[in-house]
Amino acid sequence: xxxxxxxxxxxxxxxxxxxxxxxxxxxxxxxxxxxxxxxxxxxxxxxxxxxxxxxxxxxxxxxxxxxxxxxxxxxxxxxxxxxxxxxxxxxxxxxxxxxxxxxxxxxxxxxxxxxxxxxxxxxxxxxxxxxxxxxxxxxxxxxxxxxxxxxxxxxxxxxxxxxxxxxxxxxxxxxxxxxxxxxxxxxxxxxxxxxxxxxxxxxxxxxxxxxxxxxxxxxxxxxxxxxxxxxxxxxxxxxxxxxxxxxxxxxxxxxxxxxxxxxxxxxxxxxxxxxxxxxxxxxxxxxxxxxxxxxxxxxxxx
Amino acid sequence: xxxxxxxxxxxxxxxxxxxxxxxxxxxxxxxxxxxxxxxxxxxxxxxxxxxxxxxxxxxxxxxxxxxxxxxxxxxxxxxxxxxxxxxxxxxxxxxxxxxxxxxxxxxxxxxxxxxxxxxxxxxxxxxxxxxxxxxxxxxxxxxxxxxxxxxxxxxxxxxxxxxxxxxxxxxxxxxxxxxxxxxxxxxxxxxxxxxxxxxxxxxxxxxxxxxxxxxxxxxxxxxxxxxxxxxxxxxxxxxxxxxxxxxxxxxxxxxxxxxxxxxxxxxxxxxxxxxxxxxxxxxxxxxxxxxxxxxxxxxxxxxxxxxxxxxxxxxxxxxxxxxxxxxxxxxxxxxxxxxxxxxxxxxxxxxxxxxxxxxxxxxxxxxxxxxxxxxxxxxxxxxxxxxxxxxxxxxxxxxxxxxxxxxxxxxxxx
Ligand code: SF4
Ligand code: SF4
Numbered sequence: 001x002x003x004x005x006x007x008x009x010x011x012x013x014x015x016x017x018x019x020x021x022x023x024x025x026x027x028x029x030x031x032x033x034x035x036x037x038x039x040x041x042x043x044x045x046x047x048x049x050x051x052x053x054x055x056x057x058x059x060x061x062x063x064x065x066x067x068x069x070x071x072x073x074x075x076x077x078x079x080x081x082x083x084x085x086x087x088x089x090x091x092x093x094x095x096x097x098x099x100x101x102x103x104x105x106x107x108x109x110x111x112x113x114x115x116x117x118x119x120x121x122x123x124x125x126x127x128x129x130x131x132x133x134x135x136x137x138x139x140x141x142x143x144x145x146x147x148x149x150x151x152x153x154x155x156x157x158x159x160x161x162x163x164x165x166x167x168x169x170x171x172x173x174x175x176x177x178x179x180x181x182x183x184x185x186x187x188x189x190x191x192x193x194x195x196x197x198x199x200x201x202x203x204x205x206x207x208x209x210x211x212x213x214x215x216x217x218x219x220x221x222x223x224x225x226x227x228x229x230x231x232x233x234x235x236x237x238x239x240x241x242x243x244x245x246x247x248x249x250x251x252x253x254x255x256x257x258x259x260x261x262x263x264x265x266x267x268x269x270x271x272x273x274x275x276x277x278x279x280x281x282x283x284x285x286x287x288x289x290x291x292x293x294x295x296x297x298x299x300x301x302x
Numbered sequence: 303x304x305x306x307x308x309x310x311x312x313x314x315x316x317x318x319x320x321x322x323x324x325x326x327x328x329x330x331x332x333x334x335x336x337x338x339x340x341x342x343x344x345x346x347x348x349x350x351x352x353x354x355x356x357x358x359x360x361x362x363x364x365x366x367x368x369x370x371x372x373x374x375x376x377x378x379x380x381x382x383x384x385x386x387x388x389x390x391x392x393x394x395x396x397x398x399x400x401x402x403x404x405x406x407x408x409x410x411x412x413x414x415x416x417x418x419x420x421x422x423x424x425x426x427x428x429x430x431x432x433x434x435x436x437x438x439x440x441x442x443x444x445x446x447x448x449x450x451x452x453x454x455x456x457x458x459x460x461x462x463x464x465x466x467x468x469x470x471x472x473x474x475x476x477x478x479x480x481x482x483x484x485x486x487x488x489x490x491x492x493x494x495x496x497x498x499x500x501x502x503x504x505x506x507x508x509x510x511x512x513x514x515x516x517x518x519x520x521x522x523x524x525x526x527x528x529x530x531x532x533x534x535x536x537x538x539x540x541x542x543x544x545x546x547x548x549x550x551x552x553x554x555x556x557x558x559x560x561x562x563x564x565x566x567x568x569x570x571x572x573x574x575x576x577x578x579x580x581x582x583x584x585x586x587x588x589x590x591x592x593x594x595x596x597x598x599x600x601x602x603x604x605x606x607x608x609x610x611x612x613x614x615x616x617x618x619x620x621x622x623x624x625x626x627x628x629x630x631x632x633x634x635x636x637x638x639x640x641x642x643x644x645x646x647x648x649x650x651x652x653x654x655x656x657x658x659x660x661x662x663x664x665x666x667x668x669x670x671x672x673x674x675x676x677x678x679x680x681x682x683x684x685x686x687x688x689x690x691x692x693x694x695x696x697x698x699x700x701x702x703x704x705x706x707x708x709x710x711x712x713x714x715x716x
Contacts, residue, residue: 124431152351153512158658164344287383
């Protein structure tokens with residue numbers, strides 16, 4: 001067997017070095033669409049107005065072509081016995097929150113995807129199946145998804161649902177903010193349906209102003225906080241309420257944009273591939289030096 | 303030096319009572335796996351919208367990849383630093399890594415809802431996703447491992463291809479191909495060896511980055527921005543114990559004497575490696591003040607304590623003692639503890655610590671999930687046995703005048 005010379009080693013190393021370096025000069029512009037437009041839309045949910053009629057649930061199913069029982073049956077209040085979560089059949093649900101100590105009026109909270117400004121699902125999805133659209137909607141692309149469920153691990157609001165009973169082509173299901181309807185200039189189905197105008201659709205910046213104005217005009221009625229204005233870095237859907245949000249199924253997730261930490265780690269490790277290339281070069285160096293040591297030993301032995 | 307170790311195929315029979323038990327477990331696992339493909343993931347697992355990931359990810363993928371780290375740590379020692387005395391453990395570690403990664407990839411595949419789209423990440427990139435990075439690195443590293451193993455295959459078949467009948471005329475070209483491959487690889491192998499180390503460093507750490515985006519859903523005892531560093535350090539520290547563990551079991555099973563020399567020397571690396579890991583783990587806990595969660599007694603605090611005390615502190619103390627490192631039994635016990643510690647750490651980080659905001663019912667793996675995982679491990683052990691009987695992987699002490707193989711994983715036709 002021919003001994004490979006140190007020259008060969010250097011030559012090949014240099015070759016690889018240049019190849020990697022030149023490819024890293026043009027880092028691939030990969031990644032899903034993630035637009036944070038100043039004109040993005042949102043919805044303000046005023047839970048002090050909501051009467052818990054659940055017609056938004058019905059409208060959502062109809063708008064998305066899903067089977068549903070007739071609207072009249074939604075008046076049945078026994079569903080409020082248990083607290084429900086959005087799942088692969090209903091992407092939005094309304095829950096009732098009673099206050100134990102007082103017999104005051106219950107609060108109803110509509111739950112659906114928050115359409116985060118810095119969505120964890122968009123950042124996390126392995127194939128970029130989620131995108132944040134210009135109008136604020138976070139939508140999922142069935143043609144990309146591989147069903148790894150990392151989006152579910154990532155979402156701070158525990159929103160994406162998975163069709164666990166589906167063998168061949170399980171979907172990840174969540175509210176799409178009626179993306180196709182809003183593209184046609186229509187309102188989201190739930191907003192259009194709501195009989196008491198508990199839901200207000202509009203540009204997010206306007207909604208914040210509206211919410212502040214409502215709190216200013218009736219400070220005794222509201223908790224002085226807009227849930228979603230800063231939560232998880234800000235969300236398109238925002239809530240007003242008469243009592244503490246944590247008791248209404250809206251968890252305290254902090255104001256930190258969830259993907260922030262992991263993205264900065266990722267970018268630190270992969271800054272233009274420099275760290276991996278440096279590591280490669282360093283190991284190559286060590287290999288070359290220790291080899292030289294061994295070779296001279298061999299020569300002495302001969 | 304006139305006593306050398308030359309790797310060679312093991313000759314002991316394949317079937318033993320143990321092998322039969324493994325076969326039964328494997329078939330049982332495959333049965334449940336069939337259920338998963340026919341009726342969906344929900345039919346055999348306890349996964350739900352609250353707990354989207356279970357032990358298939360925590361054990362088969364995360365722990366599997368960590369326990370296969372011996373492949374790159376021994377390659378770094380044997381080839382990058384040219385410590386030739388360790389060459390005899392390089393081949394077994396390489397085989398473990400190759401099988402380990404193959405199974406991790408298969409486990410990912412069965413866990414994917416749409417497994418037939420597993421190639422999507424190759425063309426649909428998302429640079430911000432830690433999972434994307436893990437996926438890509440693991441895929442490339444698996445190729446590297448196969449390439450590193452090729453010379454062993456070539457060595458087995460060079461000069462021994464005797465196809466019969468119509469295929470007879472293929473003998474010559476195949477032989478030439480193998481020789482060319484062997485020669486070409488021997489020149490370029492160092493490229494793959496270094497690439498393997500770099501890729502391993504990257505994805506071992508990124509496996510830790512995976513859970514960072516879950517933020518407050520992961521219990522503060524485990525959730526920390528230095529998770530990637532902790533994952534890398536623990537993977538590096540579990541590499542050698544895993545080699546020791548397997549090597550001892552293999553020698554026992556094939557009736558060989560364990561290579562105590564080399565194994566003890568590997569063992570002597572363990573105290574420093576484990577202390578670095580432990581230092582970071584405790585330092586992180588002190589800085590984030592997460593130790594206050596240890597004052598309450600619940601599943602999280604108990605599991606964390608077991609992980610740190612049994613899986614890191616006790617083996618660290620053991621490896622510090624010369625007696626342990628020299629003793630066959632104690633070295634084995636200490637190595638087992640480290641392996642256990644890292645396994646538990648991965649289960650803890652991905653399952654025990656995962657605490658979704660609206661959990662109604664806690665997750666515990668179903669019989670189906672456990673069966674599939676156990677089945678996979680059994681198949682892995684069986685394949686290992688098959689490989690070491692077919693290819694020259696395990697070294698047996700022999701007295702021969704010269705050994706000049708440059709890389710032990712290279713075909714030994716010098
Ligand atoms: S609530 Fe969850 S699913 Fe909806 S945009 Fe935010 S991270 Fe994505
Ligand atoms: S399950 Fe689908 S949408 Fe969710 S992260 Fe995986 S590939 Fe992306």
